[in-house]
Amino acid sequence: MRQSEFRGNVVVITGASAGIGLEVARQLSQAGAKLVLAARDPALLESAAEACRELEAEVIAVPTDVGDSEQCRRLIEQTVETFGRLDTLINNAGISMHARFDQLSDVHAVDRITRINYFGSVYCTWYALPHLKRSRGRIVGVSSITGKNGVPTRTLYAATKHAMAGFFDSLRIELKDEGVTVTMLYPGFVATDIAERALGPDGQPLGTRPVRKEFAMPAAECARQIIAAAGERKREVIMRRRARLGLIARIFFPEKVDEMARRAIEQGR
Numbered sequence: 001m002r003q004s005e006f007r008g009n010v011v012v013i014t015g016a017s018a019g020i021g022l023e024v025a026r027q028l029s030q031a032g033a034k035l036v037l038a039a040r041d042p043a044l045l046e047s048a049a050e051a052c053r054e055l056e057a058e059v060i061a062v063p064t065d066v067g068d069s070e071q072c073r074r075l076i077e078q079t080v081e082t083f084g085r086l087d088t089l090i091n092n093a094g095i096s097m098h099a100r101f102d103q104l105s106d107v108h109a110v111d112r113i114t115r116i117n118y119f120g121s122v123y124c125t126w127y128a129l130p131h132l133k134r135s136r137g138r139i140v141g142v143s144s145i146t147g148k149n150g151v152p153t154r155t156l157y158a159a160t161k162h163a164m165a166g167f168f169d170s171l172r173i174e175l176k177d178e179g180v181t182v183t184m185l186y187p188g189f190v191a192t193d194i195a196e197r198a199l200g201p202d203g204q205p206l207g208t209r210p211v212r213k214e215f216a217m218p219a220a221e222c223a224r225q226i227i228a229a230a231g232e233r234k235r236e237v238i239m240r241r242r243a244r245l246g247l248i249a250r251i252f253f254p255e256k257v258d259e260m261a262r263r264a265i266e267q268g269r
Contacts, residue, residue: 005231007032010083014066014124015093017044020190023223029057036079038064066093066120076127086131091121092142096198101155103201110156117160122167136179140230141168145188148247152262181233185226188240191216
């Protein structure tokens, strides 16, 4: 990524208090972007903002539950009130699950995951779009390889990531003549705390990580690829070669790919 791509660029990042979102914020701070950080936990969010200020970034923290459309409206309004415009929206906020669907004891987990992962992206994009049209800006969606292929014990998560893909792929076509680009990212396992916060069978955060971190991409590398793809206004990036090969193989050997997905989860990979 050339540093000039984001110098002075006003960027909203959801899910910015930890993990991938925080790494994206740090790297964009070094690139000279003006940042608006959004997440639910005010204390963690302010800590993330302070880390960016230490890198000499202009940054504001806006506590936001993206599952609440009114809070999404306030996020975008505060962005424009503070910086006068909006250039890039990075829809990164998300929550996962680690449970078979038939083991769920709380059906409300469906609502929670859908609100955050899918509706949160839709709400933020809807409020941001008029400003992005004016700046001929960028929309970025951080999905998951589960948004391309189903994975056991991630049923609800995969469904919302598929929904994100369908929404943003359609929106990209609608915006072709508006100067606004849509970039979708499809990471595999990333070394963050998303698994600790993932919902278990009872609908509550697990507090443990079933995925072995040695098989996961470092969050800093994931963030680098997100920023590079957004800077180049790419259509989409599937981050792992193995995942790209798996999607090709699925066309010809779908049952084999299903079995590979099952084994990967069982092995903690």
